[in-house]
Amino acid sequence: MMAKAPVIEVEGLSTRFGEAVVHDGVRLSVYPDEIFAIAGVNGAGKSVLLREILLLQKPDSGSIRLFGKDTGSLSRSELLALRRRCGVLFQQGALFTSLTVADNIAAALREQGGLSESLIFDIATLKMSLAGFPLDGALKLPNELSGGLRKRAALARAIALDPDILFLDEPTSGLDPVSAAGFDDLVRRLKEALKLTVVMVTHDLDSLWGLADRVAMLGRGRVLMTGSMEELARSEDPTVREYIHGPRGRSARSQAAIKRGS
Amino acid sequence: MTSIEGETISVEGGAITCSGAWTVGRLGLIERRLEALRPPNSPEISVDVAGIPAMDTSGAWLLRRMIERLRGKGSSVALKGASREIESLLSLVAETRGPIPHRAPRKWGLEHVGRSAWSAARQSRDAIAFVGEAFAGLAQAARRPGAIRWRSLLLSLHRDGLDALAIVGLLSFLMGIVIAYQGAEQLKTVGANIFIVDLVGISMLREIAPLITAILVAGRSGSAYTAQIGTMRVTEEFDAVRALGISPLDYLILPRLLALAIALPLLTVYADAVGVMGGMIIASADLGIRFPQFLSRFAYAVALKHYVIGVGKTPIFAATIALVGCRQGLEVSGGVESVGRRTTESVVQSIFLVIVFDAAFSILFSVWNI
Numbered sequence: 001m002m003a004k005a006p007v008i009e010v011e012g013l014s015t016r017f018g019e020a021v022v023h024d025g026v027r028l029s030v031y032p033d034e035i036f037a038i039a040g041v042n043g044a045g046k047s048v049l050l051r052e053i054l055l056l057q058k059p060d061s062g063s064i065r066l067f068g069k070d071t072g073s074l075s076r077s078e079l080l081a082l083r084r085r086c087g088v089l090f091q092q093g094a095l096f097t098s099l100t101v102a103d104n105i106a107a108a109l110r111e112q113g114g115l116s117e118s119l120i121f122d123i124a125t126l127k128m129s130l131a132g133f134p135l136d137g138a139l140k141l142p143n144e145l146s147g148g149l150r151k152r153a154a155l156a157r158a159i160a161l162d163p164d165i166l167f168l169d170e171p172t173s174g175l176d177p178v179s180a181a182g183f184d185d186l187v188r189r190l191k192e193a194l195k196l197t198v199v200m201v202t203h204d205l206d207s208l209w210g211l212a213d214r215v216a217m218l219g220r221g222r223v224l225m226t227g228s229m230e231e232l233a234r235s236e237d238p239t240v241r242e243y244i245h246g247p248r249g250r251s252a253r254s255q256a257a258i259k260r261g262s
Numbered sequence: 263m264t265s266i267e268g269e270t271i272s273v274e275g276g277a278i279t280c281s282g283a284w285t286v287g288r289l290g291l292i293e294r295r296l297e298a299l300r301p302p303n304s305p306e307i308s309v310d311v312a313g314i315p316a317m318d319t320s321g322a323w324l325l326r327r328m329i330e331r332l333r334g335k336g337s338s339v340a341l342k343g344a345s346r347e348i349e350s351l352l353s354l355v356a357e358t359r360g361p362i363p364h365r366a367p368r369k370w371g372l373e374h375v376g377r378s379a380w381s382a383a384r385q386s387r388d389a390i391a392f393v394g395e396a397f398a399g400l401a402q403a404a405r406r407p408g409a410i411r412w413r414s415l416l417l418s419l420h421r422d423g424l425d426a427l428a429i430v431g432l433l434s435f436l437m438g439i440v441i442a443y444q445g446a447e448q449l450k451t452v453g454a455n456i457f458i459v460d461l462v463g464i465s466m467l468r469e470i471a472p473l474i475t476a477i478l479v480a481g482r483s484g485s486a487y488t489a490q491i492g493t494m495r496v497t498e499e500f501d502a503v504r505a506l507g508i509s510p511l512d513y514l515i516l517p518r519l520l521a522l523a524i525a526l527p528l529l530t531v532y533a534d535a536v537g538v539m540g541g542m543i544i545a546s547a548d549l550g551i552r553f554p555q556f557l558s559r560f561a562y563a564v565a566l567k568h569y570v571i572g573v574g575k576t577p578i579f580a581a582t583i584a585l586v587g588c589r590q591g592l593e594v595s596g597g598v599e600s601v602g603r604r605t606t607e608s609v610v611q612s613i614f615l616v617i618v619f620d621a622a623f624s625i626l627f628s629v630w631n632i
Contacts, residue, residue: 084287097596097597097598097599097600098597098599109286109320112286112287112289112290113290114289114290114291114293114294115289115290115293116290116293119289119293119324122323122327123286123289123319123320123323126319126320126323126355127319130319130354141596141597142597143596143597159319161286162285162286162318162319162320193350193351193354194318194319195347
């Protein structure tokens with residue numbers, strides 16, 4: 001895996017909001033076909049980092065390379081092309097409230113141009129079933145959906161254009177344990193089926209243990225450590241230890257162990 | 263061989279050869295080629311996909327649809343040269359094909375009429391109930407002024423009154439100029455220059471200043487009330503207010519209602535003064551009526567009642583604007599897009615009602631001979 005060229009390379013990234021330093025020299029690399037998690041306590045700058053990688057927000061300094069391309073000097077069309085290779089599941093779903101679920105997915109496809117309406121709807125249907133969204137809800141508006149279904153609808157929209165990288169911002173937040181586990185499974189299956197690289201920001205220790213191949217732990221404005229959860233669990237860094245070996249961390253770990261054993 | 267440009271698909275005898283990337287970006291092209299393609303009429307068709315370097319789920323779906331359609335015509339179709347990747351994509355889209363949902367038929371005819379009539383009736387009942395509730399709250403507040411949220415009221419006074427001074431002043435000044443100019447043209451022809459004072463004074467004080475101020479405030483503050491309260495509904499802040507045991511009426515609506523009822527008359531008085539000043543400047547420039555002359559005629563010709571009527575209408579306008587604005591905000595349901603729709607509705611409705619009330623006052627006063 002490591003032999004391949006990284007799809008995302010972040011180098012020396014710094015972000016400040018006024019006096020508050022959020023990032024101070026963040027560096028990380030994400031390789032193709034892996035599930036990469038960005039973890040850290042609240043306020044560690046996980047979501048800001050994600051927004052910066054998605055080119056939605058400019059860092060104060062540092063470089064971000066996507067698919068080997070420096071994002072600092074992109075023309076408009078290059079930027080659009082890059083963005084189409086990235087699918088994003090926002091934390092609150094960010095579904096267009098005035099459009100039905102089917103139209104939400106169709107909106108991305110329509111922008112491609114040239115597709116017939118019937119094909120657009122067929123592909124939207126396909127994406128919904130890939131994301132495990134029940135098709136009888138396809139014509140509902142986002143606010144008529146439960147939190148779990150909204151996530152799945154948003155996931156269906158995120159994969160509408162068959163992206164190379166799927167970004168997930170807190171994918172399991174607000175889901176019950178059963179739905180959260182189901183969502184983790186769904187992400188893994190989609191990743192296998194669609195050959196995705198997945199980058200997720202999460203607090204969910206169950207997801208970290210059960211789903212992530214590698215985890216970058218953010219803290220004190222930097223990446224404290226990158227590695228598998230087992231490697232992180234052996235870390236001597238107090239922040240990492242506290243995060244992973246706290247009371248919730250222990251139970252998540254034993255559950256992951258049980259799951260793997262069965 | 264019927265080769266097709268852009269390298270998507272070609273037919274030769276019973277063999278279909280696919281080539282080029284079958285990905286979502288090129289799918290429109292491929293779909294059009296497929297539509298234009300005359301399918302081979304042989305019982306055995308082979309589909310060669312070895313020339314496809316890249317495929318995604320959308321492309322796989324289209325390929326599968328093509329194969330299904332060929333099979334539907336009774337041909338047996340063999341897939342050739344599929345890489346492991348393409349095969350797994352095809353089986354992925356095959357297992358996840360579900361029924362395509364259909365759009366709910368649009369309600370029309372009698373049912374539509376009935377539904378709209380019912381919802382209109384319910385809405386007007388709710389609106390009347392809301393007005394009643396607001397005035398009951400107001401009466402209660404009058405008995406216990408300590409319960410009024412003075413902070414919100416003062417904030418609202420600042421935002422909706424003080425901050426509106428510049429725009430209200432500018433517009434009524436311009437209105438004064440416009441009226442004076444239009445009047446001056448006519449009056450000059452009959453040599454009745456001095457009557458410019460009556461014209462500007464009465465029309466400004468009685469109608470123009472109250473109306474222009476109310477319309478501006480409806481656009482400025484009424485819309486803001488709807489957007490503020492509507493956004494609170496969307497973000498559940500409104501429910502938080504209720505869950506904290508705070509009455510939304512006392513907390514959100516009454517301060518705004520009271521603030522506007524204070525601010526609008528004051529703004530109107532200000533608009534009166536500035537508007538008349540605009541007329542006065544034109545009277546001096548265009549008709550040669552100097553300021554002292556204008557003012558002494560003003561005191562004589564413009565009766566106090568015009569001023570009183572003009573300002574007297576404004577609390578009604580204020581209540582209309584505040585109540586429409588707040589109510590439309592409360593009506594927001596669902597998503598953010600509803601906030602925009604309700605805000606538009608709020609401005610249109612409050613300006614409409616202000617003008618209707620103004621017309622009603624005019625009729626009433628003419629019947630009473632005031």
